[in-house]
Structures are given as structure tokens and as C-alpha cells.
Amino acid sequence: xxxxxxxxxxxxxxxxxxxxxxxxxxxxxxxxxxxxxxxxxxxxxxxxxxxxxxxxxxxxxxxxxxxxxxxxxxxxxxxxxxxxxxxxxxxxxxxxxxxxxxxxxxxxxxxxxxxxxxxxxxxxxxxxxxxxxxxxxxxxxxxxxxxxxxxxxxxxxxxxxxxxxxxxxxxxxxxxxxxxxxxxxxxxxxxxxxxxxxxxxxxxxxxxxxxxxxxxxxxxxxxxxxxxxxxxxxxxxxxxxxxxxxxxxxxxxxxxxxxxxxxxxxxxxxxxxxxxxxxxxxxxxxxxxxxxxxxxxxxxxxxxxxxxxxxxxxxxxxxxxxxxxxxxxxxxxxxxxxxxxxxxxxxxxxxxxxxxxxxxxxxxxxxxxxxxxxxxxxxxxxxxxxxxxxxxxxxxx
Numbered sequence: 001x002x003x004x005x006x007x008x009x010x011x012x013x014x015x016x017x018x019x020x021x022x023x024x025x026x027x028x029x030x031x032x033x034x035x036x037x038x039x040x041x042x043x044x045x046x047x048x049x050x051x052x053x054x055x056x057x058x059x060x061x062x063x064x065x066x067x068x069x070x071x072x073x074x075x076x077x078x079x080x081x082x083x084x085x086x087x088x089x090x091x092x093x094x095x096x097x098x099x100x101x102x103x104x105x106x107x108x109x110x111x112x113x114x115x116x117x118x119x120x121x122x123x124x125x126x127x128x129x130x131x132x133x134x135x136x137x138x139x140x141x142x143x144x145x146x147x148x149x150x151x152x153x154x155x156x157x158x159x160x161x162x163x164x165x166x167x168x169x170x171x172x173x174x175x176x177x178x179x180x181x182x183x184x185x186x187x188x189x190x191x192x193x194x195x196x197x198x199x200x201x202x203x204x205x206x207x208x209x210x211x212x213x214x215x216x217x218x219x220x221x222x223x224x225x226x227x228x229x230x231x232x233x234x235x236x237x238x239x240x241x242x243x244x245x246x247x248x249x250x251x252x253x254x255x256x257x258x259x260x261x262x263x264x265x266x267x268x269x270x271x272x273x274x275x276x277x278x279x280x281x282x283x284x285x286x287x288x289x290x291x292x293x294x295x296x297x298x299x300x301x302x303x304x305x306x307x308x309x310x311x312x313x314x315x316x317x318x319x320x321x322x323x324x325x326x327x328x329x330x331x332x333x334x335x336x337x338x339x340x341x342x343x344x345x346x347x348x349x350x351x352x353x354x355x356x357x358x359x360x361x362x363x364x365x366x367x368x369x370x371x372x373x374x375x376x377x378x379x380x381x382x383x384x385x386x387x388x389x390x391x392x393x394x395x396x397x
Contacts, residue, residue, distance in 0.1 A: 175341025
């Protein structure tokens with residue numbers, strides 16, 4: 001990078017949750033500095049370089065960089081010329097993308113992600129993590145119901161992971177007995193494969209499978225990030241929707257789950273403690289997940305204490321953002337579902353509670369938004385249909 005301001009923007013882009021496990025390095029200097037450095041060092045998968053040159057000088061500098069690049073290296077060029085003709089020339093020389101000032105962290109991340117996308121890799125499911133701002137907010141109940149509703153809504157597969165090893169309730173909620181479950185899956189992650197994972201999952205219906213917790217006090221709750229990474233990498237290949245019921249505790253493994261999830265749903269109630277803890281969670285998640293990663297606040301049990309609960313506007317003013325949805329307090333419907341070992345939609349499909357849960361399922365699925373969203377990009381690559389070539393005019397000698 002050629003200045004501290006751009007360096008700071010690039011570092012923010014590299015802080016994206018999907019790049020946190022990648023090895024990154026940011027140095028000051030432009031194309032000439034990159035040529036000198038990579039003339040003596042091997043090149044990474046992606047080089048992001050800022051250029052002040054223009055015209056023939058820029059194209060010549062790109063040729064010099066190509067001479068020192070290893071096979072398979074991709075280049076994202078950052079410059080100040082908003083010129084489609086220049087972009088075409090850069091593409092012909094193998095540049096993966098050209099970003100025009102001003103640079104935004106999201107723009108930089110999306111360019112790198114597009115270049116690194118492997119079309120041969122199987123698609124991964126969307127992970128949706130539910131966590132309560134405070135105990136008793138009803139996060140697990142909503143996670144269970146959304147897992148069921150999302151399968152019914154899209155007629156597609158969903159997998160629910162109950163991550164509360166000692167006090168998990170998914171087995172009770174769905175009236176399932178599963179001698180093995182998530183505890184068994186995490187016990188020996190090195191042995192875990194797709195076939196073994198199938199043995200640990202309980203099937204509720206044609207769309208929903210569960211990894212239930214043993215709910216035994218003597219079960220050892222040793223959840224490590226490495227074991228969870230292995231488990232999630234396998235689960236994400238088995239269904240388009242992965243719902244994570246995260247217990248209300250702030251352990252390293254639970255934090256990492258929330259930082260890495262495609263979407264986080266914070267479930268709160270309309271009281272001061274819920275407001276305080278929701279605000280703390282949102283602010284902490286924002287620093288790790290960035291502005292573009294969805295994190296929603298859902299208000300549950302609305303109307304349970306009409307005389308003492310906060311007004312929605314006061315809650316939102318204190319939170320500094322609007323809440324995504326209100327779930328009405330309906331103890332009769334939720335209680336009957338619990339007694340039956342069923343979901344709300346099964347026992348009272350036309351109730352306001354069931355309608356709210358379906359709304360939440362649609363929100364977190366990202367499918368409706370994806371269907372209506374037009375693809376927009378600030379990089380000139382968007383104007384030219386996303387043409388991309390490997391950056392290798394000449395292999396390094």
C-alpha cells in the first residue's frame with residue numbers, strides 16, 4: 001500500500017471473519033516495491049497491490065510483476081483511473097480485478113473472495129447461530145422452531161446442532177431419543193467423517209435432522225474450536241441450512257462460533273438487563289464480524305409483562321439500532337407444543353406465534369434477499385461480466 005490510510009482500510013478488510021484464518025501481510029510500497037520483494041520471495045495465492053502509475057507505465061509495471069510471480073498467483077490491482085479500456089488491458093494481462101479509489105473494506109474483501117472461490121468445491125450450508133442475551137429469553141425454543149420452519153418453508157434440508165452439552169433441550173423439544181449425538185461427534189474429531197456423522201444424527205422428518213446433546217451432568221463439556229471446526233465443515237456439506245443453538249455462555253469456543261456464523265440471532269426480552277446484554281453482544285460481535293455480516297436482535301415474550309416491560313422504541317434507542325422482529329408471548333401455544341414434543345407450526349399453524357417464526361425463518365434464510373438483490377460492484381469487473389484470468393504471463397525463472 002502507498003499510504004497509511006489505504007493500509008488501514010486493507011487491514012480492516014483482512015480482519016473479515018472469513019479471512020481470519022488466512023495468513024496475511026500488509027506493507028507500504030507500490031508496484032515497484034512488490035516487484036522487488038517478490039523477486040526474492042515466493043508469491044502468495046493473492047497479491048493486493050496499489051498503483052500510482054498510469055497508462056503505459058502501469059502496464060509495464062504489471063509485466064514486471066508478472067515476471068516474478070509463481071504459477072497460480074492472482075493479483076488485485078488498486079488504482080485511481082476509472083477507465084474501462086484500461087481494465088480490459090489489465091484483464092488481458094491476467095489481473096484478477098481492478099479496484100478504483102475510494103477503497104472500502106467490503107469491496108476489497110469481496111474481490112479477494114471472488115478470486116479465491118473454488119467452483120469445484122461443494123457448496124456449503126448457511127450457518128445461523130442463535131444465542132440468548134440472557135438466560136430464559138427463549139433462544140433455544142426459537143432455534144428449534146426456525147430449524148423446523150425453514151425446512152417446511154423451502155422444502156429443503158436443515159440440520160440443528162444443540163451445543164448445550166449438559167442442559168440441551170432439543171431431544172425433549174422434538175421428542176427424540178438419540179443415544180449418540182453431538183457429544184459423540186466431538187469426542188474424537190480425527191475419526192469423524194461423513195458416514196460416522198450420519199450415525200450420530202437423529203431424523204425428525206424428511207427435511208430436519210438433529211445433533212442432540214446428551215443433557216447429562218456427567219457429560220464432559222470439552223468443546224474445542226478445532227473439534228467444532230471439523231464437525232461444522234462436515235455438517236455444512238450435508239444441508240443448505242445449519243442452525244446452531246449456542247448456550248448462554250461466553251467461552252472461547254462459543255465466541256468463535258458466533259464470529260464465524262453466516263448469521264447471528266440475539267434473542268432478548270423487553271427489560272433493562274436484556275437491553276444491556278444485547279448491546280454488549282452486538283458491539284462485541286461487530287468488532288469481529290464487521291458491518292456486512294448480519295446480526296439480528298429478536299424480542300421474545302413480548303407482552304408478557306405489559307405494565308413493566310420497556311417500550312420497543314426505548315429499547316431500540318438504547319440499543320442504537322432497530323430490532324428485526326417481535327415474537328408475541330403465547331404460553332398456551334408454546335406450552336402445548338412442548339408437551340406434545342412438536343413445534344409451534346405443527347400445533348397452531350395459524351397462530352401469531354407461528355406466523356412470527358415463519359417470518360424469522362425467511363429472514364435468516366437469505367434466499368428471499370438473494371432472489372431480489374441485483375448484483376452491484378464498484379470494481380470495473382462488474383461492468384465486464386466478471387472476466388478473470390490467472391495472473392501468469394511468464395513464470396518466475
